[in-house]
Amino acid sequence: MKQDSCGCGKCSHKQCTNRVPIFSGLNEEELSYVTDLIKRRQYLKGEIIQLEGSEPDCLTIINRGKVKAFRYTQEGKEQILYLFSEGDFFGENNLLGGKRAAYSAEALEQTNLCMIERKDFQELVRRYPEISLKIIQELCARLERLETTVQNMGSKTMEARIGSVLLEFSEKYGVKHPKGILVTLPFSREGIASYIGAARETVSRRLTLLQDAGTIEMIGNKKIILLDEDALRKELE
Amino acid sequence: MKQDSCGCGKCSHKQCTNRVPIFSGLNEEELSYVTDLIKRRQYLKGEIIQLEGSEPDCLTIINRGKVKAFRYTQEGKEQILYLFSEGDFFGENNLLGGKRAAYSAEALEQTNLCMIERKDFQELVRRYPEISLKIIQELCARLERLETTVQNMGSKTMEARIGSVLLEFSEKYGVKHPKGILVTLPFSREGIASYIGAARETVSRRLTLLQDAGTIEMIGNKKIILLDEDALRKELE
DNA sequence: CGCCGTTTTGAAGACAGTCAAGATGCGTGG
């Protein structure tokens, strides 16, 4: 589960710290200090990174890849809470608040992680208080996303939820395409369903409807072209 | 731990700072410094404290009373996101992240607020970095609540959502009663509905069902006795 | 006591969930 991608190791560490928003306020020297604290680890698709209820002793930062954070409902179904990508982190409340992990985390593809141990992280925060402020900003952003999710789930229309998630994926993973925006979906239909709180089949049906309406075009199961972004946006507001 | 309650105004400032978790790590002298920065304000039931999309320039801490935070859905209905009580705060992302307010806030009853202006707050955080850590803990707690809300809304059963919200109110506002736990509801039926993402009538119906089952007893419209807490809890897990 | 706003109840309709079967996509191995 371990790996050094470029041989020298040091520069890929640097890459990691450079790319992570919470360290963006630090200078060369400070970054180098942070870099020395980092332990790296690699996970393959489907591997579990943390379990809900466990007591992680690291702050985990995603350097490359995608990670889903989820809980199980009482019926045993997954409820996906977050989709983490490059630069995102988790484990902060365990280290700072002494809480147990609120969700499980699983790699959706080959994923490189940077981990900072509890004591190192606590020292780090003490030494560079700006890091706390960055973390606060990130947590606020996460809160805003969840608030929007709650709003979407509260306003019942399934149409709006689907549109919302398509736009989210589009912003994160969309690339230009002659016909519109090409989006590579990070989830299967089942995953999308779990992310927006719906049944697999409902997602299928609504996507088909959107395709019939000329709003999207599906290419296989993993790609979608957004032909008419405005139509999607219109449903939300 | 000293308690001031002499009514001299200055002391009630102290009360405020003493009661607020994010200042709990500070000593007498430091608290006194914070106290001098605070501006107090009172709102009556129904008054709007902040509007979604505005640019608040204060951190707002609730010293007494209850505040609901909400957004409007595209259909013009309220979606309540948070119910803030004594010691809760909001406005942090506006001050630290430069963002606009993500929700409107309205006083549910006579409410006393402590407000700290942007520049004072920024100085405060610089001077006492532990405050950031407290804020992070609070934000994490808030995230966890929202995560649970998303989970509840995702797992469709309306029964679970009602049970969940009753238990939440019970923990926050419940008092002992010979028959069980007496809960004074902070919201009307409409408010509860907006909080859990349901229709007014659905809330009525499910509460009636719970009463018929002997799980709760309604007293007027604003009070409920939880007769069988375990029955409620059982629905959740 | 009487009014007005809120809540409850009723009935009809819509929509998503479930179960089941069929189609499609995708990776494997020949």
Added chain:
DNA sequence: CCACGCATCTTGACTGTCTTCAAAACGGCG
């Protein structure tokens, strides 16, 4: 490169539950 087979996705029919609209009951407050 093609063919096979499994996993995933789509489609269909049906059921259950929430929503909506409407009317009646209730509660709180002057």
